[in-house]
Amino acid sequence: MTRHWPLVAGAVAVLVGGSARAQQPIRGFPADALATQVKNEQFVRSVPNADTLRTQMRILSEDPHEAGTDRSRHVAELILARFRSYGLPARIERFEALMPRPVTRSLTLVAPDTFTATLKEPALPEDKDSGDADQLPTANFYSPDGDVTGDVVFVNYGVPADYKVLDSLGISVKGKIVIAKYGGSWRGIKPKVAAEHGAIGCLIYSDPKDDGYWVDDIYPKGPMRPWQGVQRGSVMDMPTYPGDPQSPGWASEAGARKLPMSEVKTIAPIPTLPISYGDALPILRALGGPVAPESWRGALPITYHVGGGPARVHLVLKFDWQVRPLYDVIAQIPGARSPDQWVLYGNHHDAWVNGAHDPISGQVALNEAARAIGKLLKTGWKPARTIIFAAWDGEEWGLLGSTEWAEKHADELSKSAVAYFGSDTNEQGWIGISGSHSLEEFARQLARDIPDPKRGKSVLAAVLERRGARRPQPRDTVTAAGHGATNDHVAAPADTAYTIGALGSGSDYTAYIDHLGIASLNISYGGGARSGIYHSAYDSFDFFTRFLDPDFTYGVLEAQTLGTAILRMADAPILPFEFGHAARTYRRYANEIEREANRNPATKGLDLSDVYAALDQLDAAAAHYERALAPLDRMSAADVRRRWKALAPINQMLYGTERALTDARGLEHREWFKHLLYAPGFYTGYGVKTMPGIREAVEDVPNKDVAQREAARIAAALHRYAGEVEKAATALEAALR
Ligand SMILES: [Zn+2]
Incomplete structure (x- = not known):
């Protein structure tokens, strides 16, 4: 059986700014380290500011700035100057691509x-x-x-x-x-x-x-x-x-x-x-x-x-x-303890026209999160792991800047990337998180700890309340104006459970999760406003500030949310991966596909028993991992610090688990896509197809032989994945003994 929540001690009181409030456990931190972590997180959340967001949006959306132009380079240089003004080491990495006008x-x-x-x-x-x-x-x-x-x-x-x-x-x-x-x-x-x-x-x-x-x-x-x-x-x-x-x-x-x-x-x-x-x-x-x-x-x-x-x-x-230039802006803060473990957060800076909403609403939130981290650095804090902020160019044309950067740094990223956080557009509404299910529990805790000032509750409580009101939800809907990482498109099975959707394509996370197998989350607020200006000349500052987030409340929330996320991922003594949710979600995918296969004579009798066997193995490994992690909570912060070096290879095993879900041969007919669990649908594009190898051989072009062959590949990947989780559990058990 799947264990849903980690076994850690109950809430502890943390003294913050003179007032005690109950702090729930944060996965990956012992109770003794919570006070420091919460203090740092509160500091980072205190920095983002509506006026700064507004001013930055005005500046960055002043002129049309499509990729391949001097106007896009100008925006890249403005962001570079901002990063440097926060005290962050930053550079522009230049690429080029075919960009026909x-x-x-x-x-x-x-x-x-x-x-x-x-x-x-x-x-x-x-x-x-x-x-x-x-x-x-x-x-x-x-x-x-x-x-x-x-x-x-x-x-x-x-x-x-x-x-x-x-x-x-x-x-x-x-x-x-x-x-x-x-x-x-x-x-x-x-x-x-x-x-x-x-x-x-x-x-x-x-x-x-x-x-x-x-x-x-x-x-x-x-x-x-x-x-x-x-x-x-x-x-x-x-x-x-x-x-x-x-x-x-x-x-x-x-x-x-x-x-x-x-x-x-x-x-x-x-x-x-x-x-x-x-x-x-x-x-x-x-x-x-x-x-x-x-x-x-x-x-x-x-x-x-x-x-x-x-x-x-x-x-x-x-x-x-014509082939035209691309300007990616990269700010890199070296980690003090594990510089070779990288936490990434990216948004694109190029637009089709002025792009106040797409992408500047997401970019200015990233800039504010970077400013907050820069201020925290000035207090003497240093991240344990390396933090990388990226402002990508050429997303609109076809994820150009993020893909070329991922391809250039593929070897280092494969070895070092802990997680990729992505954002794109942001507006008033509810938190929307999609991504790797080994980070679903991380996503839930993150949303739990971000207060929504307009609703007087956490952004988690707000989104669960909305889902309760809107159930049942259609699965994986794609709208005319969507970026594909649709908000909360999977109904929560119960009000206490928070589920995230899977990622398809349509924004810059694609190379990180689908090509390199880096656990990823796309995080943004939305769903609270109507708009019909997507990719038009009317996606302007005036439009945004009239209709989408007039007082930048949700821009501030986005910067606070992502700032908190990278701070947790950069400093957690044990990375907050969790595998019971992944096992449960992947089992649901297999069930859906099996039902669908049995409805069609061309695929009836598809045998997924090896996939289920791998998922049983994953359930057991996930439970073992929770048992191995439990002693962390009782350790002192100093003790955990002393063991940092011993924990480093275990953390590497943890973030390496997502790589086990990839196959170097890639998907059939599209070998660039290496992840066997998540991919954009060949006939849906933005819309995700989970377990795409089997699912497309059942839903799109029904063929039992192909489906059976793909099932064997997916089962092998899930066995590898479960094996890696088991290895991490065993190593952790020894390290925390
Ligand atoms: Zn965009």
Whole structure:
């Protein structure tokens, strides 16, 4: 049986700032060390400040700063100067990547009427940034060049299930141009699936039902997407590999080897262009054919038809296919006791346009956490382990800066990385944590210890209360505006239990967890505000401060939460990994897959007994580990300090456990992805597929032989994982004796 919570003594009173309050145990610290740890954490939480966040957001979102430009370098240099002003050793690491910018974009309805799409977001007098010079034109990046003319077919969200419906209606997209709504999947899936069905071009538009006037008033009156608002975005085939398309698996530094374009696998297969609902309306209105199924219809004032034709469009796209520079900003604080154990925290700094929300809301919180750690350093404190803050470039294009850095430092990271903490956008709402389940208990304790000043309770209590009110939750929903690390998408089984979702893709943690097997958590606040400005010119300071987090309460909370997280991970005498939650969660995945397999004759009888045997072994190892850890609580802080050297290799075993879940051969058809438990779905993109090898052979392309072969690989990985946990338990038992 799984033991849910660690066996440690009950609450102890800790004297903080003159007032005693009950402090629950913090995993990895003996009771005797709690007072110091809590004092440091409270110090770090006292630093982040709403005015600083506001000022920083104003500065960093002043101009459009897409990657590959001097404006992105300027933002990187501002962050570098900030890090240095906090007393942190910091540097810029430069990479480069293929970042094609559009040269020609044109879309014309040529029949039955004529209409030329505007492809331009107008400036709004109410928002000065919306009229900035240098805005990146609206486009889908890593679309190929093309000049295509064809009848139009409306394909709903353009995911595989939608093509089954089209088949049942007798409608083919072969030789045609599809128009798909944003949402329902990572956008890069839409051209991929359309091309698999023979389409020659792909338009993607934002329907007002999903993030426009059907939801709320449009900007500037309200927060939703206006008529000419466009969601830019990458259509790189990220589920195959992220990062520079020409250097999968190695760093794209100046002069490094590059794949010839003929061998690049991540450029979209057909010309693809994002458009506003204002530009989509004349095209959709001109469609004939059957009326669209009810669930496909949006909120435009028309009857939605599927086509094909008589609407016919001419789409011309041309890009410059240039290699451009990337500027990652790295601040590294060497650990005083274990400098070769690294705790990482990253956010991206590049935006599609001004990007006050995406990514500056997350970046300014990271800067505040760094400032807090810098202030703590000035009191004489030193982290036991090395702390690395990273501001990544080129995330929007395809996780470029974070991936290239991970590939460059892969050997050191494999040996030294304890955990990766990620963030991206942040706004008012509830805490959302997704990631490795060996850190689920760590995540619960973290959320437990962060007070939400607006709700007068911990952010954990707030999110559990909300889940209770909202149950049942759909699993792994992906919205039109999502980054994929969706908030609380797995229902809590009971109010006392806190569960985290798994990570798919869609932000910079991808290289760390999926490629290198580093335990990761993505942490941000959200879900408390509506907005329809994602990846548009209206993602501005004015918008953010009107609708998303006007008083920066949740920016402060984000900085406090991440500051606390890295402080715990950097200073815990024994790293706060826990394995019972992982065993329980992985068993749930196996159960889901087994049920699904038995529903389909093509996979019925799939034998997962070896997976279950490995999970039984993991249950036993997790329980053994809890027994081994229990004596820690009774040790003195001085005694633990004396044993630091003896504990170091055990800590290395602990963070090494996540590596055991990887396989050097990677996933089938996408070897860059090494983690066998978590991956972005090949046909969902952002959306996670857990145990992807088996699950995709059951859910996507049912094949019992493939599923059985993948089950053997996953079982072997889980046996290895359980073995590593057992080894750590045995070593810890000896060390704490
Ligand atoms: Zn982002």
